[in-house]
Amino acid sequence: MSGDNNTFSRAVKTVAIDVDSVLADVMLVWADEYNMRRNAKITKQDIIRWDIPTVLPITPEDVYKYFSHVWKSRWREIPPTEPGIGAVTKRIHRKGYRISIITKRERPTVAYVAKWLDMHKVFADDLLFIYDAVPKANYPFDVLIDDAPKNIIDVVKPKSAILFNQPWNRDFDWPIRVSSLSEAEEKLL
Structure with a gap:
């Protein structure tokens, strides 16, 4: 060479x-999904820690379930x-x-x-x-x-x-x- x-x-x-x-x-749509399922009124701004179950009454499994649902069914809205x-x-x-x-x-x-x-x-x-x-x-x-x-x-x-x-x-x-x-x-x- x-x-x-x-x-x-x-x-x-x-x-x-x-x-x-x-x-x-994605958290804008995730929060909307949470609100629909839990009859709540949270916003992305309310999620002040990465570990969502320390901020909201939700299990880690449900956090992932909601993320999966948002990505599979609502991805166009993100x-x-x-x-x-x-x-x-x-x-x-x-x-x-x-x-x-x-x-x-x-x-x-x-x-x-x-x-x-x-x-x-x-x-x-x-x-x-x-x-x-x-x-x-x-x-x-x-x-x-x-x-x-x-x-x-x-x-x-x-x-x-x-x-x-x-x-x-x-x-x-x-x-x-x-x-x-x-x-x-x-x-x-």
């Missing part, structure tokens, strides 16, 4: 982006966290980043998440669906954008993480926070 610099491309960095509450504002979310992912890619969508979920919801991503024209180089308890920090990425403190707490240099602001992570101390994917895009060099 020649020593010509043009034969080597620069290393491409990967941005791993979570789906629930980073791309898809809004993006900001208008034009697909265009934002394309801009991040054009900046030279690989986009890895990384999401922990129940297997029956996978097809609906993929349909949602297509419907909102979310750009991705790959989709990674996690079914087990392996921490997201163990997966290959340079930057993780996630709303769950439990997913970013184990991210260590040279990797980094951006916390996506949500009501359930307001009390979590993290140096890099954003309120939109567009804001995260600005922080990516």
Whole structure:
């Protein structure tokens, strides 16, 4: 192989982006589902801790049952966290980043998440669906954008993480926070 610099491309960095509450504002529809089933009047803002059963009278099993139902039956109603979310992912890619969508979920919801991503024209180089308890920090990425403190707490240099602001992570101390994917895009060099 020649020593010509043009034969080597620069290393491409990967941005791993979570789906629930980073791309898809699923908790708006989840809260609506909770209200319909429980004759309640909660909002996403009322969910102030990631561990929902510590905030609402609901079992962990029912939390997952509601999430699965929302993704399987109401996925078209789930809004993006900001208008034009697909265009934002394309801009991040054009900046030279690989986009890895990384999401922990129940297997029956996978097809609906993929349909949602297509419907909102979310750009991705790959989709990674996690079914087990392996921490997201163990997966290959340079930057993780996630709303769950439990997913970013184990991210260590040279990797980094951006916390996506949500009501359930307001009390979590993290140096890099954003309120939109567009804001995260600005922080990516």
